[in-house]
Amino acid sequence: GNSVTQMEGPVTLSEEAFLTINCTYTATGYPSLFWYVQYPGEGLQLLLKATKADDKGSNKGFEATYRKETTSFHLEKGSVQVSDSAVYFCALSEIAQGAQKLVFGQGTRLTINP
Amino acid sequence: DTGVSQDPRHKITKRGQNVTFRCDPISEHNRLYWYRQTLGQGPEFLTYFQNEAQLEKSRLLSDRFSAERPKGSFSTLEIQRTEQGDSAMYLCASSFRLANEQFFGPGTRLTVL
Numbered sequence: 023g024n025s026v027t028q029m030e031g032p033v034t035l036s037e038e039a040f041l042t043i044n045c046t047y048t049a050t051g052y053p054s055l056f057w058y059v060q061y062p063g064e065g066l067q068l069l070l071k072a073t074k075a076d077d078k079g080s081n082k083g084f085e086a087t088y089r090k091e092t093t094s095f096h097l098e099k100g101s102v103q104v105s106d107s108a109v110y111f112c113a114l115s116e117i118a119q120g121a122q123k124l125v126f127g128q129g130t131r132l133t134i135n136p
Numbered sequence: 137d138t139g140v141s142q143d144p145r146h147k148i149t150k151r152g153q154n155v156t157f158r159c160d161p162i163s164e165h166n167r168l169y170w171y172r173q174t175l176g177q178g179p180e181f182l183t184y185f186q187n188e189a190q191l192e193k194s195r196l197l198s199d200r201f202s203a204e205r206p207k208g209s210f211s212t213l214e215i216q217r218t219e220q221g222d223s224a225m226y227l228c229a230s231s232f233r234l235a236n237e238q239f240f241g242p243g244t245r246l247t248v249l
Contacts (some may be wrong), residue, residue, distance in 0.1 A: 026178075056242075059159065065140070066179070066240040111178050121167055121186065122231070124238060126178030 024049040026126035028112050035102055037136050043097040043130050045086075045112035053114040055079075055088050055095040056124070062111045069097075069110070104134045138162075140241035142228050148247045156214045157244045161230030168211050170203060170231055171237060172196065173225040182226075185211060218248045 030045040041105045047055065057069040058087070070079030075090035084099045095112060115122040141160045149155050161168050166187050171179035183193045184203070187208035197203075200218075205211040215222055225245050229238040 062240075066229075068237050068239075071237070088226040113178070121169075121184050121191065122238070123169070123181050123192070124171075124179070124183065124229075125181070128176065128178050 024053065024114060024116055024125050025123055026112050026114055026127035028110075028130050029115065030128075031109075031130040032133060033130060034133045034135065037103045037104055039134075041099040041102045041132070042104075043110055043112075043132070045095045045097065046112050047093050047095065047112075049114055049116075052090070054122070055086070056113045056115070057084070057086055057095070057097050058093075058111040058113060060074075060111065060129075062108070066111065083092060083110070102132075102134050104136050107132055107134045140228055140230055140239050142170045142226075142244050143222050144242040145242060146247075148249065149185065152217055154175035154214065155218060155246065156212055157226055157246075159211045159213070159228030159230075159241060161210070161228070162232075162239055165232050165239070166208060169229040169231075169248040170211070170213055171229065173211045173227055174223075175245070177202045179227050182213075197214055197238060203210045215246075217233055218246075220248045222246060 025048045054073045056071045058066045059069045070081040072088035078087045086097045097104040112127040113124045143158045168185040173179040173188040185205040200216045203213045225243045227243045228241045231238045
């Protein structure tokens with residue numbers, strides 16, 4: 023079945039450091055890919071998405087490019103802030119009965135120190 | 137737009153008791169999803185509704201679990217005869233008919249003692 027593998031955490035960085043969180047996937051067909059973020063005490067929020075190969079999703083300084091040849095969707099940010107501390111989930115969509123069912127990775131906890 | 141809401145936010149129960157959770161989706165969204173998230177893991181799909189019809193259920197959803205969405209509005213997830221392994225965060229999400237994005241609620245954290 024389809025699956026998503028994320029870089030294991032926790033990841034701890036200093037403010038203004040460069041961030042990469044690796045994500046690779048296994049899927050039949052060409053799913054849409056997503057990054058969700060979960061801040062402490064809050065629900066999952068969509069951070070960015072890409073729906074086809076070579077698409078780049080971006081939001082709040084974060085970027086990820088849909089790489090079909092390497093089946094990857096790595097999350098990057100050039101200069102992280104303390105407020106970026108959260109758990110990040112990579113996900114892909116499976117079509118089931120006309121709906122988009124999400125398959126998530128295990129999550130990567132990110133802590134940014136001032 | 138008030139977002140997806142879930143009630144209660146926390147539930148502590150004893151093994152063997154029944155529990156029911158409620159999810160109120162964003163008002164114009166006709167698709168509703170339930171996921172379960174255990175500690176240190178990503179959410180796993182449980183079931184999906186389009187309007188009032190339950191169209192798919194995961195194998196994770198044992199016979200002790202039942203979900204409804206009467207009139208295609210709010211949804212309930214009931215767990216009968218709870219077990220300690222049911223302890224998890226139960227997440228609800230909704231989406232608009234043709235949209236790609238699922239909007240998640242804050243979740244209900246269940247602890248079974």
